[in-house]
Structure formats: structure tokens, C-alpha cells
Amino acid sequence: MAILRSSLRATDPDFALNAAAYAALREQVSEARHTALAGGGRKACEAHLSRNKLLPRHRINALLDPGTSFLELGQLAGDGMYDGAAPSAGIITGIGMVEGRPCVVMANDATVKGGTYYPLTIKKQIRAQAAARENALPCIYLVDSGGAFLPLQEEIFPDENHFGKIFRNIAEMSSMGIKQVAAVMGACTAGGAYIPAMCDETVIVQGNGTIYLGGPQLVQAATGEVVDAQTLGGADVHTRMSGVADHFAHDDLHALTIVREIIARPGPAASAAPPLAPVAPLYDPSELYGLIPANPKQPIPAREILARLMDGSELSLYRERYGTSLICGTGAIGGYPVGVLINDGVLFSESAQKAANFIELCSQSGIPLLFLHNISGFMVGVSYEQGGIAKDGAKMVNAVSTSRVPKFSVVVGGSYGAGAYAMCGRAFGPRLMAMWPNARTSVMGGEQAATVLALVREEQLARKGQAFTAEEAEAFKQPIRDRYADMSTATHAASRLWVDAVLDPADTRAWLTLGLSLAAASPKQDTRFGVFRM
Incomplete structure (x- = not known):
């Protein structure tokens, strides 16, 4: 195992310049995050509270084990979209600890357009369900939604990955033994009523929770009956008469207590202790801010990044002298073994072949893969095309596509064109994917x-x-x-859910450690590679 020795220090002339430029980038992300955390704004939040309802983030805080963190997925979704009407896409999703068990939590934000579903709301919830399925994590739905945002119905209702996919996912995960629990804490209307109706167990809050396929207005228009919301589909009706809900809660906190009791029942373990003793890097991860060049045209020092991410700053390098524009090696993060691929230049045939072989080896040993993107793409030109770079690049893409070990992606620099695909971009199924604030991604520069x-x-x-x-x-x-x-910015990518988060470089180790711990306890899959063109 080689020690990654750093040659850069905080006293280097460019360090302060780089750190100052990075502070400005982090501030831009902070502003976007502030908008997401504000939900529908002060007046909407006050109206929500006046109904004796907790705000959605307060619900999550009350649900999670005290003192534990919440790995939020898609916090910046919707940033700058829909004329600013849907911060965080109107739903909060992420992974947190409930009764000592990691769970995926999905909480509608009724302060944002009554919690109605925009196209990105659906995409975000489906993404959270995918994380639950991959890691066999229980799903908790904190429901408070007016259903589909009707002006955009054709982007919400009929297609394969539209609203219906949420219900299908609930049914399929339940069939796999992945617990599905809903707490109805507000409106649950029309097709959205199938979320609690399809879950394994459902809690409903007295006075605020309602479940119905057609609300009072629709009932009056269709049948002439005049009825109020609680008589039509409130907690008393559904726990005493219809059987749609299982548990009657007096308020939000009571409902969350019942959810915790459901999750606490015996079941399979959903996290695994690290097999190795976690060791801090030899170099402070906070130094990463000063290592990313202020000028994006300057190269990012790949080995310096690894020296601040890997346990003990150690990496067992694979083919160190061959295909040197891609660094491959095995090490650990937070005590969890991982195979790392990080770009150190453009991808050539040799580096693509090296990557394919390295992915084969990690897949054979069951070692998760971490892709650190800093890639402008594959080399172009007459000699490279004649040398078969498309065929060699295809080997790498094939290996990335078909490997069934857990994969993680972090864009630390650029991620362009086919290079983004080869480095396990979103389309290739990373368990988690993030970008640093300085990172960029597009089809080309x-x-x-x-x-x-x-x-x-x-x-x-x-x-x-x-x-x-x-x-x-x-x-x-x-x-x-x-x-x-x-x-091409990180916030633009995050607003469209091309990545799960814009990640502070200093937080990268903790973020990856949590992902690796979940993956270590998830069901193992056998890898079967396709045909490699020789």
C-alpha cells in the first residue's frame, strides 16, 4: 500500500488565492441552499403552523434519532425552475436513522403550492425510492400533498416514470420485504391517495389528515353530495370505518412516535460496521479548498485530492506506469474498502483498457467503486480513431455498465461528453452522485x-x-x-437532479462513508459482463 505524499501546503503562493476563489463558489451554493430550506416562504409557513402542523423539516427532525445526521438527496432540485415556485421541488427526501435503522424519508412540503407534485417532485421521489431499493432501506412517507400540479398534467400523469411509478415502486419494494410506512399529516388527494393505501402500514392524523380519491368539490360536482373533508376521508373514517389507515394519531408528534414504533420492530440489519479500522488522512481535507485552481483551465492535482480523501492517505495503485492519465487503486474510506478511479488527464486507449481491467478485478472481489470525475473526454484525432479508441472506450463503458458492485460518483472537476459516461455518470447507476461547487458538466466545453x-x-x-x-x-x-x-454549473445540475447533492469537498469523506456503510449491508449481486470488443 503506497502512501500518497503531498507536495502542496497552505503556505504555497497559490493556496490563499485558490481558497478565496473557492469561498465565493461555496457562497453561491449556500444561497441556493438557503432558498431550498425556506420552503414556500414565511407566510406559507405561518399558515401551515396555524393549522397545528409541524413544518416538514421539523417533522423529519422529530422522526430521526436524536443527534444523528440526515443525508439529504436533491436538496437543490427545482432551483431557478418553475419561476421559483417549487423550492426543493416541494418534497424533502433523504436517508436518516430511525430507531437505529437507516431509512429513506420522503416528506411533502405543503408550504410549496400545497405540496402538489411538479414533474421534478415525481423525479425526486422516484430517485429516493431507487436509493431505498438498492440499499434495502425502509421507506417512510410523510404525506401532506394536494396531488398533481394540474397545469403540467401531461408531464406528470401518463408516462413510464411519471406519477404511477411511485405506486409501482411501493408495491414492488413491499414484495421484496422492504418496509413501506406512511404517515398522513395533511391532504392526500386523488392518485396521491394510493401512497398510504399501498403502504404496509399507514398512520393518519386527526383533524388534518385526509385520504380520498375525489375531494369534496369533485364529489359535489360528480354526485351532488355536499360533504366536508373530514367526513369524506378523515382519520376517524379511515381508522374506524374504511380500514384505509391502520393507526389513529392525535397530532404530528404522535404520528411520528407510531412510525418509530413500526420501524423498531425486528427486521434485517440495514447497515454494516466497517471491516477495517477507520484512519484519518495524513492531510487535512479542508486543504482541498486551496488545492482546486482558481483558474478552471489549470489541472486539478489528482494525487493531492486522494491524499485528503483516503484512509491514511494510502492507495494500492494498479498499473501505475500504464495509462497514466487515469489513476486506479484500492484503499479505504471510513474503514470501508473501495476501488478508486480518478482522472489525471484525457482518456486514451491505454487508460480506458486499464479502467476496464481494474473494474473487472474489483467486481470479482466485491469491492465498491468510486469514480472521481475530472475529465474533458476521450482523446480525438486521426491516429487515435485509427487506433480504435472508440472500441477501447466502449470496453470501459461496458465494464462500468455491467459491474454490479456498488458504485459512487463525485465530479471534482469537469465531466464532459463520453468521458462522463465512462466515469459512471448518472445514466450508469451510481448509488450516490455529487458535484463539488467548482465542478462542471456538459456534452463538451x-x-x-x-x-x-x-x-x-x-x-x-x-x-x-x-x-x-x-x-x-x-x-x-x-x-x-x-x-x-x-x-454546466453544479447548481444547474443539482436543480435538475442530475446529481444528488452539491457537496462541500471537506464533507466528501463523511458522505462517502455513509454511502459505503449502506452498500456494505445491501444485497449482493453477481456481475456478468457483456462482450468486450477486442
Whole structure:
């Protein structure tokens, strides 16, 4: 096992400059996070509290074991979208400890448009359910929702990954023995009524909780009956007459106590102690802020990052002298073994082949994989295409796709084009995926995209016998650069749930340790690779 020795220190001339630039990036993320935490705003929160209801984050705090953390998924979802009407996409999701057991918690935020479901709300809840399924974690639904946001119904209702997928997931996870528990703490309307109705057990709160397929207005319009919400579908009706709910709660805190009692019943363990003794890195992870260059065009020192992430700053390197633009090796984080792949340059055929072989070895030994993205893509050019780089890149993508060990991705720098795919981007099923505030992702860099599109435009005009001056080319390219700059940021990716979180570099070890601990207790899957083109 090699020690990763750092050659950089806080006294280096660029360290303070880099740290100051990084502080500005972290502040931008902090502003977006503040908006998400505010929910629907002061007036909406006051109206919510006036109904004798806890705010959604207070519900989660009361549910979780005291003093434990909450790994939130998709906190920045919806940032800058829907005209700012859906902070955090109107639902809070994450993983937390309940009665000593990790659980996935999904809490509707009724301060945001009455907790109605936007397209991103559905995507976020399905993402949380996927985390529960992969790690065999109980699901807790804290329901307080007006159902679908009707103006966007065609983006919500009929398709494969729309509203119905939530109910299907509940049924399938229940069939797998993954506990599904709902606490109805407010409205639960129309199709949303199937969430508590399909769960293994359901709690409903007196006076506030309601469950019905058609609300009082719809009932009056359809049948002429005039009825109030509680008579139609309140706690008394559903625990005494219909049997839709199982447990009657007097208020939110009582409901959360009942949920904790349900989760506390004996069941399979959902976390595993680390097999190795956790060891802190030799170098302070807070130094990462000063190691990321203020100029994004400068390379990020890959080994310096590893020296501040790995237990004991140790990594057993694989093929250290071959395919050197990709560093591969095995080590531990928080006492959990992990195979690490981090970019240290563009991907060549040799580095892609090396990655495929390394993934095979880790899969054979059952070692989880961590991909640290800092990649502009695969090398291009005549000699590389003739040398078969597409075939070699496909080997790496094949190995990433078919390996069944738990995979985790963190974008520490750039993540562009096919390189993002090869490094286990979102489409390739990482258990958790995050970006650092400085990170960027898009199909290619803004400058490259602007140049490519300008060349296409120049060819189009040339066929018409028209010139394309340097000034015209620059005026054409600048808006493209600006648009790519805006669309490639970490907050932009997080707002669309392309990643689960924008992660502070100093928190990366703790975040990964929790993910690895969950993966260590999850059901194991056998890997069967596809055909590797030789």
C-alpha cells in the first residue's frame, strides 16, 4: 500500500488565492441552499403552523434519532425552475436513522403550492425510492400533498416514470420485504391517495389528515353530495370505518412516535460496521479548498485530492506506469474498502483498457467503486480513431455498465461528453452522485461547442457563397459560451437532479462513508459482463 505524499501546503503562493476563489463558489451554493430550506416562504409557513402542523423539516427532525445526521438527496432540485415556485421541488427526501435503522424519508412540503407534485417532485421521489431499493432501506412517507400540479398534467400523469411509478415502486419494494410506512399529516388527494393505501402500514392524523380519491368539490360536482373533508376521508373514517389507515394519531408528534414504533420492530440489519479500522488522512481535507485552481483551465492535482480523501492517505495503485492519465487503486474510506478511479488527464486507449481491467478485478472481489470525475473526454484525432479508441472506450463503458458492485460518483472537476459516461455518470447507476461547487458538466466545453457550431455555420454560409468574418464568428460564439457556462454549473445540475447533492469537498469523506456503510449491508449481486470488443 503506497502512501500518497503531498507536495502542496497552505503556505504555497497559490493556496490563499485558490481558497478565496473557492469561498465565493461555496457562497453561491449556500444561497441556493438557503432558498431550498425556506420552503414556500414565511407566510406559507405561518399558515401551515396555524393549522397545528409541524413544518416538514421539523417533522423529519422529530422522526430521526436524536443527534444523528440526515443525508439529504436533491436538496437543490427545482432551483431557478418553475419561476421559483417549487423550492426543493416541494418534497424533502433523504436517508436518516430511525430507531437505529437507516431509512429513506420522503416528506411533502405543503408550504410549496400545497405540496402538489411538479414533474421534478415525481423525479425526486422516484430517485429516493431507487436509493431505498438498492440499499434495502425502509421507506417512510410523510404525506401532506394536494396531488398533481394540474397545469403540467401531461408531464406528470401518463408516462413510464411519471406519477404511477411511485405506486409501482411501493408495491414492488413491499414484495421484496422492504418496509413501506406512511404517515398522513395533511391532504392526500386523488392518485396521491394510493401512497398510504399501498403502504404496509399507514398512520393518519386527526383533524388534518385526509385520504380520498375525489375531494369534496369533485364529489359535489360528480354526485351532488355536499360533504366536508373530514367526513369524506378523515382519520376517524379511515381508522374506524374504511380500514384505509391502520393507526389513529392525535397530532404530528404522535404520528411520528407510531412510525418509530413500526420501524423498531425486528427486521434485517440495514447497515454494516466497517471491516477495517477507520484512519484519518495524513492531510487535512479542508486543504482541498486551496488545492482546486482558481483558474478552471489549470489541472486539478489528482494525487493531492486522494491524499485528503483516503484512509491514511494510502492507495494500492494498479498499473501505475500504464495509462497514466487515469489513476486506479484500492484503499479505504471510513474503514470501508473501495476501488478508486480518478482522472489525471484525457482518456486514451491505454487508460480506458486499464479502467476496464481494474473494474473487472474489483467486481470479482466485491469491492465498491468510486469514480472521481475530472475529465474533458476521450482523446480525438486521426491516429487515435485509427487506433480504435472508440472500441477501447466502449470496453470501459461496458465494464462500468455491467459491474454490479456498488458504485459512487463525485465530479471534482469537469465531466464532459463520453468521458462522463465512462466515469459512471448518472445514466450508469451510481448509488450516490455529487458535484463539488467548482465542478462542471456538459456534452463538451463551452469553447469547443462554440467553435464546432461556428465551423458548421461557416460551412453553411460558404455553400451559399457568403463570407463569415472573424467578427461575425466571435459574435456568433459568445452567446453559446455564455449559455454553456450557465448550464454546466453544479447548481444547474443539482436543480435538475442530475446529481444528488452539491457537496462541500471537506464533507466528501463523511458522505462517502455513509454511502459505503449502506452498500456494505445491501444485497449482493453477481456481475456478468457483456462482450468486450477486442
